[in-house]
Amino acid sequence: MSERKMITLATRKQMDIYMNPQRQRLLKALEVNGKPMTPKQLSNVLKISASSVSLHIRKLEELGLLELDHTESIHGIQAKYYKKLPVSVSIGGNLDDDLREERFYLSDYIMTELWNGFKDRLKRAKDKSDVMTTGDFSSGVVHLSKKDAEELYHLILDFTDAHSVPGEDTIPWEFGLVAYPHSPIPEEKEEQPS
Structure with missing residues (x-):
């Protein structure tokens, strides 16, 4: 599998798209x-016109996320x-520029959509005791050295990249991962008796 390309949203135009x-x-x-x-197939899924889908496709092509895969003669x-290219998008959260608020709004939107999809899946699942049917949510704290953090980051990227293309007997699983280092909690100094 080829290495996944990364696009960082660094301009207002990229962010707007x-x-x-x-x-x-x-x-x-x-x-x-x-x-x-096809735009028609996508319009059926999205419940918007095929011409609107075509406009959105052109914008996503401009950003480098989609491309024409092939054409077929139908009637x-x-x-x-069109296909999605093997590209990951970084919203540029580490950049300190005038797009900072837009990045926060985009992050909120993406995480809210993911969370709502998960809750909907839980509601619709027939066997709620089976994690492989419902999906799962987990949170916590791990203690990592800089080397461990880099290893975990690349392990996750490599795993998701290796599984980003459908295979025989696979189904799509949506995922989201937020990981960040905490600032150490400052220790309180004990007051010395006078």
Whole structure:
């Protein structure tokens, strides 16, 4: 598998393209479907017009997230099939510029959509005792050296990259991971008796 490319949203134009909720839904539909789709197929999933989907596709192509995969003749009409490229997007949370607030809003949107999807899955699951049916949520604290943190980061990236393309007997699992180092809690100095 080829190495996944990383795009960092560093300009207002890039942020404006990526922040659009319909484009977020379009990207997710392509990832969940796992194969190229036509604007018409995407319009059925997103419940918007095929012409709107085509506009969103052009913007996502401009950002380098989608490309034309192939065309097929269907009833004499050339249908264009688009695919999501193996690209990860960094919202540039480490950048200190005038897009900081937009980055926070985008992060909130993405995490809220993920959390709402998880809660919906829990509600619809028939066997709620089976984690492989419902999915799972976990949180906690781990204590890592700089080397351990780098190892964990690359382990996660390598694993998700290796499983980003559908295979035989696979189903799409949506995931989100937030990990960050805490600042140490300052120790209180004991008062000395006078």
